[in-house]
Amino acid sequence: MTFRKYLVLAGVTLCAATGDSLLSRGMKEVGSISLRHPSDLLLAITNPWVAIGIVLLLGFFASYMTALSWADLTYVLPATSLGYVLLAIIAKYGLHEEVTPMRWFGILLISGGVGFVTQGPELTHPAPPKKEAISTRVTP
């Protein structure tokens, strides 16, 4: 694993957790949206928290796809689940929500799982690339 790959995994984790948090904060400011007025959903995007949240979630998707291009699914999913831990910490210190002992135990389990999976190789079965992919690699 190179430093660049660790950065991509950190991008998946950070973008997902902060994107969800910002969307949550923004949608609380916007208020409930009725199915009778779906155009309100478009107005919600003008809320700065929602807008930044959407940009971060796009960043999450891009870094998630990048990680899947060089690592197994069973590596990427547990390795990036630290986002749940980050969300709990944001909830406690940023949103002042209560984090019960049961939730701290959940955080411990997730951290243990991440530690387990990141000790091993990130790729166990690379799929053969498309013919076009091979031709691009040999073309300078």
Next chain:
Amino acid sequence: MKFVYEWSAILAIVLASTTGDVLLSRAMKQVGDVGALYRQAGLWKVISRIARTPSFLLGVLAMTVAFYSLLFGLSWGDVSLIAPASASLTFVANAIAAKFFLHERVDRRRWMAALMVAGGVFLLAG
């Protein structure tokens, strides 16, 4: 009856989400290392190659189905059951699907990681 609706929604979310993850993973393995491709051919080539991969489009479709299943599930049942149950079961279902459909070597270490994260997510979200 509520029990049946809730668990039907959870099943739909887990199936659609797992299908989406497996298809996206397959698509990106076909595309190859995005970083290397970007350095060789540029961003437009990366985007066009991903967008022309059928597995990617099907994966996004499956993810959309998972999202709407979650919305329906949340309207039928309690968020304290739907969210943690679907999130944690998806981790386990992904490990099984990756073994059989992506032929990943899911060894004891990865099973332990998937089960620990699934348990942790259930406790956190519950």
